[in-house]
Amino acid sequence: MVLQINQLTGGYSKTPVIQDISFNIEEGEIVGLIGLNGAGKSTTIKHILGLLRPHSGEIKVGGLTAETDIEAYRRQLAYIPESPVLYEELTLREHIQMTAMAYGIDEGTALERSGRLLEIFRLETKVDMFPTHFSKGMKQKVMLICAFLSHPNLYIIDEPFLGLDPLGIESLINLMVEEKHKGRSILMSTHILATAERYCDRFAIIDEGRLIALGSLESLRLEFNMPGATLDEVYLRITGGGIADV
């Protein structure tokens, strides 16, 4: 088990934003974290990253909690935020070197791994530039390169397709599938349900801070008696949207 979340309740202050959330992620599994704006997806992610302290409940990554050994816990994670967060004073090459040093990757391995990623995302000619001067999509690619460089057990990707061009989306999907086949897991929060439907093994649907459905598309169709329905349709039905009620 890569990720175990047991009865997690938490938020930014004493008032909980998410309540009693429980789900697991197995090795080599891609799980889509789905929910409306403000449903509690980012709060859940921040709890997994150890940026917020749970009010109650427990989160384990690779059997470890953030309290027992924060460094070993974080070594198993790579995070790609919704909006790129970059060092204004570092070049792309230096971002790669910082990430490598942080994850204990030696220089040669970092060079080898990053060379391939730079090629995939077509940034090999821009390594000595400040990424803060890049477009939003290119910045997002820098975040992806740094994350995929570290080969963690679990990738946490918040809105992975936001700002990426079609080639970038395709490259990212290929990388995600490749990592999945290597036994690495991905938790991705997204609103692009048509893509999520094709690549996620299971879905955790959050609404108003609570986990209201969990399972593969097939199991959700069965549970809500919607044979042949798309993820969009199932989602709208579960969250009380219009189409399914008409």
Add this chain to the structure above:
Amino acid sequence: MSDQLFRGRMNEDIARRSYYGKFIFNSHFLIFLTITAGFFLYSLLSLLETLEPSAWLDVIAAFLVSTLLIPTYRTLLKEADGIFLLPYEAKFGKYLSAADRYSLTLGIIKPLVGGAIAVFLLTVGHSLAEIVSFIAGAIIFYILNFHIKKAVINSSLSNPVMLASLIGVSFIFLLLILQSPLWLLPASLVYCGGLVYARHRSHPRLDWNAMIDYETSKLNSYYRNVALFTNVSHIDKQFKRRKYLDPFLWQPKGRAFSKEKMYEYLFYRTFARSHDLPMIILRLILLFGIVMVWIGNLYLSIIIVLFGIYIIVLQMSQIYTAQAYLLWPKVWPVDRGFIQRSYVVYSHKLVLAISILFSLIFLGIHYEYFFLIALFPLWGYIINRSLSRTVYKKEKELSD
């Protein structure tokens, strides 16, 4: 209504200045200012007693005043104004008139101080009529410079060319007025011609983008000046690429390519590429060096060096604060203690280099007291240690 809008923003600007003023004019700085100003005045008066009338005095006075005669122009416009106030442009006159009044008063201190020093110098060899004409010329130039500057900002004319031209023209005419007060008349005519030309080239309507960009650059430049003394979080353009420094930046190899050294690697780059910090430090060392040479007093030199190191160390801690609060140190599998330990190594090295520079200047002036230079690195070490602890404590409290 538009003047009310300006009044609100003006009060906000005054509150901002008053907030940062408390940090700038703290007790240490006031003591330093009083001592330096006292010594400066004393040495200036002593100098005047021995000075003979000379054309060079006129040149110095005219140059000093002409460089200070460009008033600041603060419209206090905000980015959103370019969208929300566009339909309101026709009724925007009162706002801009209020901005004119505020700007003229805001920038008055520098020409007043510079003018006073110039008048002191001009008392050597000039009649009262010449000095009064010089002052009258300076006042007229100050007001006309302001209107020309305003018109140029709202035009496609180049701002740096305008600044250089205004300084050059006012310098020449101030010098000529000192020879004969009658030059005041042609000077005023030339200035009025310049104003007519600038207004002719000015856009018939407000160039909102140019005006807002200008205001943003002025606000940033204010923040950068404040950043000399205290931490300012919202400065734009905080970094410059400075590719030529890349070969000098430490590149960790082998065992040093590790999480223990990663923040030191980062701090060197943050410093070398900081938009202002290296230049501010160089300017401060240069400025303090000039003051030390000018005054040539042993005790004051020691005070200046100690104060110089103090103010630079105060500056440096902003680098630590900026890194400690970023997202990545909270997400990376790296002990946060490494940020602090790396900062200690980086900052002590930098403070030592700065202390050595100050020591060299001190040796150049007071070489017979060479043994006193041992004080400076020691002071740098103590002050860096003490100020860094305050920063760590504040960061710990905030992260808890």
